[in-house]
Amino acid sequence: xxxxxxxxxxxxxxxxxxxxxxxxxxxxxxxxxxxxxxxxxxxxxxxxxxxxxxxxxxxxxxxxxxxxxxxxxxxxxxxxxxxxxxxxxxxxxxxxxxxxxxxxxxxxxxxxxx
Amino acid sequence: xxxxxxxxxxxxxxxxxxxxxxxxxxxxxxxxxxxxxxxxxxxxxxxxxxxxxxxxxxxxxxxxxxxxxxxxxxxxxxxxxxxxxxxxxxxxxxxxxxxxxxxxxxxxxxxx
Numbered sequence: 244x245x246x247x248x249x250x251x252x253x254x255x256x257x258x259x260x261x262x263x264x265x266x267x268x269x270x271x272x273x274x275x276x277x278x279x280x281x282x283x284x285x286x287x288x289x290x291x292x293x294x295x296x297x298x299x300x301x302x303x304x305x306x307x308x309x310x311x312x313x314x315x316x317x318x319x320x321x322x323x324x325x326x327x328x329x330x331x332x333x334x335x336x337x338x339x340x341x342x343x344x345x346x347x348x349x350x351x352x353x354x355x356x357x
Numbered sequence: 358x359x360x361x362x363x364x365x366x367x368x369x370x371x372x373x374x375x376x377x378x379x380x381x382x383x384x385x386x387x388x389x390x391x392x393x394x395x396x397x398x399x400x401x402x403x404x405x406x407x408x409x410x411x412x413x414x415x416x417x418x419x420x421x422x423x424x425x426x427x428x429x430x431x432x433x434x435x436x437x438x439x440x441x442x443x444x445x446x447x448x449x450x451x452x453x454x455x456x457x458x459x460x461x462x463x464x465x466x467x468x469x
Contacts (some may be wrong), residue, residue, distance in 0.1 A: 280415075286400075286459040288457070345405065351399055
């Protein structure tokens with residue numbers, strides 16, 4: 244299996260622009276997670292889906308952030324408009340079943356907003 | 358707020374020595390996991406220990422869990438330069454324990 248695939252790997256954008264991050268989970272996994280990692284705040288869970296349905300979005304920082312999962316093999320995290328403080332590494336991860344199971348991370352999307 | 362907190366924040370040892378990292382958490386858990394992150398990469402699962410287990414081994418890794426103290430430790434024996442990475446503990450949270458909450462991590466440097 245190719246693992247969790249994220250794109251783009253690196254993105255530099257100007258403040259105010261829309262950013263879309265993409266994720267393809269491992270085939271057959273029914274949970275998908277979006278995490279954000281920064282030096283100051285560490286790894287934060289933004290949102291997670293079960294069977295394409297958002298279950299908990301309490302970690303989404305504000306209305307500028309939105310996430311969708313239109314089907315079992317694709318998810319997006321959108322930031323509109325982007326701000327410099329959104330600069331971070333965004334990880335997508337997926338897992339099979341629920342509590343007690345390993346989650347598998349993608350390599351991350353490194354976002355810099357200037 | 359983060360559920361797990363690792364200690365120490367950074368650790369530097371010589372190759373061949375053992376490395377011990379600790380994790381404390383606040384609420385009751387079903388299981389605790391340890392992950393590793395190499396620089397510039399995603400996190401990789403190392404080991405999972407359930408709340409009814411006290412110790413678990415996997416190769417050079419040994420994990421202990423003390424639910425009465427709400428703490429866990431990860432021991433890497435006979436460390437190698439390739440073990441240089443950040444190590445995170447993660448605890449299950451949420452109504453059904455579906456989501457993992459990660460600690461701040463321990464940066465381990467193994468000098469050759």
